[in-house]
Amino acid sequence: MKHIAPAVKSGLDFLEIKPHMLAGISCVEGPGSFTGIRMTFAHAMGMAMAADIPMSKISYFDALAHGPAQL
Numbered sequence: 001m002k003h004i005a006p007a008v009k010s011g012l013d014f015l016e017i018k019p020h021m022l023a024g025i026s027c028v029e030g031p032g033s034f035t036g037i038r039m040t041f042a043h044a045m046g047m048a049m050a051a052d053i054p055m056s057k058i059s060y061f062d063a064l065a066h067g068p069a070q071l
Helices: 004-015 034-051 060-066
Strands: 025-028 055-058
Touching: 004 034, 025 034, 034 055, 055 060
Parallel strands: 025 055
Antiparallel strands: none
């Protein structure tokens, strides 16, 4: 957990975005270790609740099948 929060903050700072400016938060649901996924979802849920924004999950395999989104 000590690396997740600073990494998220660094990314948001780089993009000059505050958490309350996000439309929502999504996490990839796996594959991965149970503990790692659980810690990531716990952090995301805490951030979503604090910023009063929705949270959802993304299937890794669905995302892989669709490919990258247009920027």
